[in-house]
Amino acid sequence: MRRISAYSISLLVLISAGSVLAQDTIDFPLKIKAGIDIAGPAIYIADRNNFNAEAFISFDKNEKISYTLEGGYLDYRFSQYNYDYLTRGVFFRAGTDFNLLRPEVSKGSYWAGIGLRYGLSVFNTETPFLEHENYWGTATSAISKKTSTGHFFEVTPGVRTEVFRNFSIGWTVRLRFLISGGGGKDLRPIYFPGYGQGGKMVNAGINYYLTWNIPFRKIRVITRPEESEEPEDEEEFPEGTRQEGF
Amino acid sequence: MPDFMLTSSFYITAVIPNDRLNFVFLRFSGTMMKTFAYLVFIFIAVIMLATMPECTPEACFEETNAFVKASFYDSGSDTQLTPDSLTLYGTGMDTLKIYDADAGVKPALLPLDASESGCSFVIMINGVTDTLTFLYTSYPHLISKECGYTFYHNIEDLYYTENTIDHIYISKRNITTVNEENIRIFY
Numbered sequence: 001m002r003r004i005s006a007y008s009i010s011l012l013v014l015i016s017a018g019s020v021l022a023q024d025t026i027d028f029p030l031k032i033k034a035g036i037d038i039a040g041p042a043i044y045i046a047d048r049n050n051f052n053a054e055a056f057i058s059f060d061k062n063e064k065i066s067y068t069l070e071g072g073y074l075d076y077r078f079s080q081y082n083y084d085y086l087t088r089g090v091f092f093r094a095g096t097d098f099n100l101l102r103p104e105v106s107k108g109s110y111w112a113g114i115g116l117r118y119g120l121s122v123f124n125t126e127t128p129f130l131e132h133e134n135y136w137g138t139a140t141s142a143i144s145k146k147t148s149t150g151h152f153f154e155v156t157p158g159v160r161t162e163v164f165r166n167f168s169i170g171w172t173v174r175l176r177f178l179i180s181g182g183g184g185k186d187l188r189p190i191y192f193p194g195y196g197q198g199g200k201m202v203n204a205g206i207n208y209y210l211t212w213n214i215p216f217r218k219i220r221v222i223t224r225p226e227e228s229e230e231p232e233d234e235e236e237f238p239e240g241t242r243q244e245g246f
Numbered sequence: 247m248p249d250f251m252l253t254s255s256f257y258i259t260a261v262i263p264n265d266r267l268n269f270v271f272l273r274f275s276g277t278m279m280k281t282f283a284y285l286v287f288i289f290i291a292v293i294m295l296a297t298m299p300e301c302t303p304e305a306c307f308e309e310t311n312a313f314v315k316a317s318f319y320d321s322g323s324d325t326q327l328t329p330d331s332l333t334l335y336g337t338g339m340d341t342l343k344i345y346d347a348d349a350g351v352k353p354a355l356l357p358l359d360a361s362e363s364g365c366s367f368v369i370m371i372n373g374v375t376d377t378l379t380f381l382y383t384s385y386p387h388l389i390s391k392e393c394g395y396t397f398y399h400n401i402e403d404l405y406y407t408e409n410t411i412d413h414i415y416i417s418k419r420n421i422t423t424v425n426e427e428n429i430r431i432f433y
Binding site: 078080082083127130132134135136143187190191197199 | 304310311336339342344357358359360361362365384385386387388390391394395396397398
């Protein structure tokens with residue numbers, strides 16, 4: 001009986017050892033990333049009435065998913081023949097990024113994927129001058145400063161690549177969907193921080209990020225699982241690994 | 247995929263776009279990246295098309311005046327009856343007529359003075375003259391970025407003479423750019 005048990009245990013050890021040998025794994029660095037947008041300041045050079053500054057910080061959950069927080073500030077002015085408009089405020093976005101690259105391609109240095117965000121904007125708007133012309137002549141007025149809150153949702157595909165050790169560059173396209181712009185039905189914001197034109201239900205934008213990456217942990221990721229004839233329920237993987245990349 | 251190919255491909259994405267997304271280039275190498283690259287390219291193309299009208303001079307194509315929309319009714323039968331001749335102008339504005347013996351006006355559009363809290367009109371229905379006086383409040387309403395603001399009104403009171411007018415029913419006190427009846431003039 002004891003001999004049978006010894007043979008059985010040896011067989012199990014051999015099988016499991018064979019399984020490990022058949023797998024391909026890589027050590028994948030998880031990172032905290034902090035980035036600043038340079039598209040906003042670049043646009044400001046061309047258009048002095050539109051200053052947007054924003055930055056983000058993200059935290060890798062694993063080789064595929066990272067959690068992101070973004071924040072920014074907007075100072076926007078618009079003027080045309082019948083009104084002047086000012087808006088100023090801050091915005092925050094929170095969401096998740098999904099890396100669509102395989103771990104052995106990404107290696108923690110490349111990112112190409114898509115993100116989802118919820119955005120919140122708190123801002124002041126003011127119309128210091130407006131005029132309206134009709135049969136009776138021209139009526140002029142002004143709308144004093146008021147604080148509003150806007151909500152929106154974003155889909156954000158993009159790419160990033162590490163050009164130097166722990167330093168990445170890359171862009172993110174933003175497709176924004178308005179949930180609520182604030183201001184009520186009569187005084188919707190013409191433009192508000194983080195979203196853009198408040199009169200549109202869908203807006204597009206782009207950011208170009210310079211990013212500093214801080215590796216904080218490595219995980220072992222299985223890039224090619226063993227090609228075993230054994231039933232799947234006998235497979236076990238060490239904690240912190242994934243069965244297969246994209 | 248060789249490491250240098252991937253690296254050089256990603257470097258090509260490092261093109262600084264301008265504010266209208268006109269110069270975003272994308273190129274990936276390797277079969278692994280192609281599907282994703284095409285998807286992103288299509289996505290960007292759609293966005294560029296969607297934002298292209300902004301590159302043209304902005305123009306206002308919407309209604310910018312909030313009129314009182316008045317329909318005419320026969321006071322005997324309570325059925326709609328358009329006057330054979332309608333003349334309308336603001337009091338003191340007789341050189342600038344809104345309607346001048348016009349036929350088939352349906353509805354009549356009366357512009358209120360946003361600078362004042364009241365205004366009067368001289369109305370001549372089939373040659374008989376009456377006067378309408380509106381008392382109201384006005385407030386700004388944003389039409390669009392291109393058009394700017396207009397003024398909407400809330401009618402508080404309406405006074406009129408009764409030479410040919412029998413009575414007036416206010417069906418909607420809020421005066422907006424929406425095409426809906428505000429008053430019914432029975433004559």
